[in-house]
Amino acid sequence: MTENLLDYLPIILMTGLVAFLAMLILFVSSLVRPANPYPAKNQPYECGVDPFGQASVGKFKVHYFVIAILFIVFDIETMFLFPWAVVLKDIGLFGYIEMFIFIFLLLVGYIYAWAKGALDWEF
Amino acid sequence: MELALAVALITAKVVIVTAILLILPIPLTWLERKIAGHIQQRLGPMRVGWHGVLQPVADGLKLLTKEDNIPVEADRRLFKLAPIISLVPPFVVFVAIPFGDSFSLLGAEITLYISDMNVGLLFIFAVAGLEVYGVIFGGWASNSKYALLGSLRCCAQLISYEIPMGFSVIGVVMLAQSMSLLDIVNAQADVWYVVYQPLGFFVFFVAGLAEAQRIPFDLAEAEGELGAGFHTEYSGMRFSFFMISEYVVMVTISVLCVILFFGGWNGFLIPLPPLIWFILKVGFFIYLFMWFRFTFPRYRYDQLMAIGWKVLLPLSLANILLTGLFIV
Numbered sequence: 001m002t003e004n005l006l007d008y009l010p011i012i013l014m015t016g017l018v019a020f021l022a023m024l025i026l027f028v029s030s031l032v033r034p035a036n037p038y039p040a041k042n043q044p045y046e047c048g049v050d051p052f053g054q055a056s057v058g059k060f061k062v063h064y065f066v067i068a069i070l071f072i073v074f075d076i077e078t079m080f081l082f083p084w085a086v087v088l089k090d091i092g093l094f095g096y097i098e099m100f101i102f103i104f105l106l107l108v109g110y111i112y113a114w115a116k117g118a119l120d121w122e123f
Numbered sequence: 124m125e126l127a128l129a130v131a132l133i134t135a136k137v138v139i140v141t142a143i144l145l146i147l148p149i150p151l152t153w154l155e156r157k158i159a160g161h162i163q164q165r166l167g168p169m170r171v172g173w174h175g176v177l178q179p180v181a182d183g184l185k186l187l188t189k190e191d192n193i194p195v196e197a198d199r200r201l202f203k204l205a206p207i208i209s210l211v212p213p214f215v216v217f218v219a220i221p222f223g224d225s226f227s228l229l230g231a232e233i234t235l236y237i238s239d240m241n242v243g244l245l246f247i248f249a250v251a252g253l254e255v256y257g258v259i260f261g262g263w264a265s266n267s268k269y270a271l272l273g274s275l276r277c278c279a280q281l282i283s284y285e286i287p288m289g290f291s292v293i294g295v296v297m298l299a300q301s302m303s304l305l306d307i308v309n310a311q312a313d314v315w316y317v318v319y320q321p322l323g324f325f326v327f328f329v330a331g332l333a334e335a336q337r338i339p340f341d342l343a344e345a346e347g348e349l350g351a352g353f354h355t356e357y358s359g360m361r362f363s364f365f366m367i368s369e370y371v372v373m374v375t376i377s378v379l380c381v382i383l384f385f386g387g388w389n390g391f392l393i394p395l396p397p398l399i400w401f402i403l404k405v406g407f408f409i410y411l412f413m414w415f416r417f418t419f420p421r422y423r424y425d426q427l428m429a430i431g432w433k434v435l436l437p438l439s440l441a442n443i444l445l446t447g448l449f450i451v
Contacts (some may be wrong), residue, residue, distance in 0.1 A: 006129055006130070006133065006238075007238045007239070007240050008238070008240070009130070009133060009238075010133050010136070010137050010218045010237045010238050011215055011218050011238075013133065013134060013137045014137050014140075014141065014214055014215045014217075014218055014237075015211055015215055017137060017138065017141050018141060018210060018211045018214045018215070019207055019211055021141070021145065022206070022207045022210055022211075022364060023207075025187075025360055026360055026361070028187070029187045029188070029191070029359060029360045030191070032187060032188050033187070033188050033189060033190055033191060033359060034188075034190050035190060035191070036190065037190075037192070039195070041192065042192065042193070042194055042195045043194065043195065044194045044196065044197075044265065044266055044267030044268075044270075044356060045267055045269060045350055045355055045356065046267070046268065046269075051267075051268075054196065054266060055265075055266050055267055055268045055270070055271045056196075056198065056263060056264075056266045056271070058263070058271075060271070060272075060275050061275075064275050064278070064279050067279045067282065067283060067428075068279075068282065070432075071282040071283065071285070071286065074286040074436070075282075075285065075286060075289070078248075078286065078289035078290060078293075081289075081290070081293050081443065082244070082245055082293065082296060082302065085293045085294075085296040085297040085443075086296055086297075086300055086301060086302060087300075088297050088300075088447060088450055088451065089297075089300055089450060089451075092451055093451050095451075096447050096448070096451045099447070100444065100447075103440065103443075103444070107440070110436075114432075114433070119428065119429070119432045119433055120425070120429075121424060121425035121428045121429070122425070
């Protein structure tokens with residue numbers, strides 16, 4: 001049990017150490033850097049003209065959303081493929097055919113998305 | 124007692140790996156600028172130190188003393204959090220990466236990896252995927268249109284290429300019958316997997332270029348059209364955190380190429396110490412990344428999406444099915 005936990009301990013250590021070092025660097029930087037803000041400097045960059053509207057209201061092309069949904073479908077497929085790949089030699093042809101059917105079903109959705117133009121990027 | 128010793132050893136390794144990774148961008152930026160210079164028949168940095176070797180140090184000091192600008196209407200908390208979120212995952216990935224087998228010191232066996240997880244490869248993909256959060260937080264919190272557009276593009280790019288990347292390593296897992304990187308390298312003692320998996324390697328490398336946001340896939344920071352992408356509004360040290368994380372990702376992709384497809388620290392013809400072999404191979408891939416940067420033009424965004432979804436995805440799926448058939 002402890003053996004297993006020791007495998008995962010460095011993850012916490014590494015996260016903590018890197019985050020701490022980042023804070024430390026920022027702190028050191030705050031001691032030496034100048035601070036001279038004024039309204040014109042703190043405007044978001046928009047080619048030098050006054051910013052028009054708010055960017056953070058989040059108006060963006062809906063196509064990004066479609067890509068995100070497609071990503072989730074295929075990412076879950078990846079999750080299923082990993083354990084299957086480890087044991088493929090043991091489960092043999094039966095396991096292979098089963099996964100073939102699973103991939104085929106997802107492939108139908110993929111072809112549908114392609115045919116509907118979800119993968120075409122239009123400007 | 125034994126437990127305390129093990130924990131101390133792990134802590135020491137974590138500190139050493141973190142220190143190396145944090146310092147690595149310094150020689151790498153120098154190397155990149157020098158390679159750029161010589162490819163374009165220029166000299167590159169020459170002023171600070173011998174042939175400009177101290178240039179990155181000078182740049183780092185400059186960044187340290189630069190004013191930290193935060194746009195007025197930015198979401199301040201997220202804006203400050205984003206560089207750190209972007210910095211941490213590429214480092215944490217190295218917990219699962221082995222650099223060699225082991226050596227003995229004072230009669231004790233010291234392994235050249237921090238942790239040999241049985242789900243190593245899955246862990247690497249899971250943690251590397253977290254980097255997207257830093258990008259989207261940074262871009263949205265800036266409340267600037269260039270940053271928002273850059274972060275959206277970058278996110279769509281990262282998640283699109285994560286899929287072919289994940290699929291392309293399935294073939295390696297099938298051959299090695301393990302997700303532990305140590306087992307994968309040991310299984311390549313005789314033949315490197317690039318021989319069995321040329322298609323898998325091709326897909327992995329191209330997707331790796333996109334994941335590291337390197338030319339020809341550096342759409343996120345296409346300076347001609349987007350300012351600087353998602354970190355347009357960042358300055359000083361916060362900006363440099365994004366840069367450090369980009370370099371560490373590049374090193375990670377190179378290391379993964381070597382471990383998964385080029386036999387890790389297994390030598391070839393010339394007998395050299397395993398660690399030297401490993402460093403040489405990784406160095407070659409890092410050089411390849413830099414070479415590409417000054418050789419290829421950038422793709423358009425629709426081309427980028429088409430390559431990811433219409434070329435690499437079917438190729439990697441075909442690779443899985445073919446490799447599976449071969450194994451069964």
